[in-house]
Amino acid sequence: MLSSTSTMAVILGVLVQFLLGTFLNWRLVTLCNCVFPIVAFVLLIFVPETPIWLISKNRYLDARKSLAWLRGWTSLNEIELEFQDLCKQLGKAGEIGIDNPENSPNQKLSKLEHLKLFTRKNFFWPYSLVALTFFLGHFNGMNALQTYAIKIFAAVKSPIDKYYATVILGVVELLGCVACVTLVHFTGKRVINLISLLGSGVCFFIVAIYTYISDIKHLEGPQHSDLKHNWIPTFFLITAAFLSYVGIRILPWILTGEVFSNETRATASGLSGAIGYIFGFLANKIFLSMVTVFTLPGTFWFNSSVSILGAILLYFVLPETEGKTLYDITEHFQGNTKLDNKVQRNGIDNKAFELEESRV
Known part of the structure; x- marks a missing residue:
């Protein structure tokens, strides 16, 4: 948490x-x-x-x-x-x-022995999982929305001033983080991230339909300015921001501190952050080109597809780590044990906690 x-x-x-x-x-x-x-x-x-x-x-x-x-x-x-x-x-x-x-x-360890640590299953498996979550978090549309918020709100003719809409976007993102901190201990990481991806995917899908029907192909917006129901894209873009920061935008950073073994954690955390920033750079860099090639509706449909397909993929590959000890998590990625998908909390359903209590 x-x-x-x-x-x-x-x-x-x-x-x-x-x-x-x-x-x-x-x-x-x-x-x-x-x-x-x-x-x-x-x-x-x-x-x-x-x-x-x-x-x-x-x-x-x-x-x-x-x-x-x-x-x-x-x-x-x-x-x-x-x-x-x-x-x-x-x-x-x-x-x-x-x-x-x-x-x-x-x-x-010698340098060669240290390098061999990064060829083992207990590094590749968790690193691939962290890289996947970073990819989903950046290419679900939220990264570009945060960077190009003013242009996007202007393109959809938001009923709110584009600068004020951007401030609201930031407030909603912060509220999403607060909701994650509050709820993750009870829901676990799997449930909250599946909801995050599916919810943001639906939101961007609706925005894509609206921009397609309204003939908003580029960030310059439509030729006519009398768009009806222009609150719809504004509402769903802000909702997508909230849902993204409830889960998938936070998950990679949580996993980075949990899934790596002690021998590789320091370096692996740095490599995880690096791949995250690379994906963030690419998501921002290619967004304008994607809008030019695929139009704004096509880009939002792509973002929606990433979210929905990502939710399906995470359902099968993301273990529940909430309440589990670091030792149990590393043993899972080593392949020695398998984590269940139950959320453990301090107290009656947390065996690690009971063990600590018995030692006192």
């Missing part, structure tokens, strides 16, 4: 840009944006390294302190069980005060 808040922060930034762009000159917007990286740089100084990285470097005391900081500045004793579990997963001893690499039971 917490992993979905990172995308919510991104969308909050997008909303801020929409607001600034509505009321300020683009030069002033650029000047305002200089503040954010400076603030982020200062704040990151106070964030410790991750416990898993510190454990892998045999800095056990620092790892304990980092874990305690991340859990809310709690005492070292209160995080000891969790720390020992992390050490067990990494194959480390984790004795207090031992920060010497020479005492580590695991020898440092």
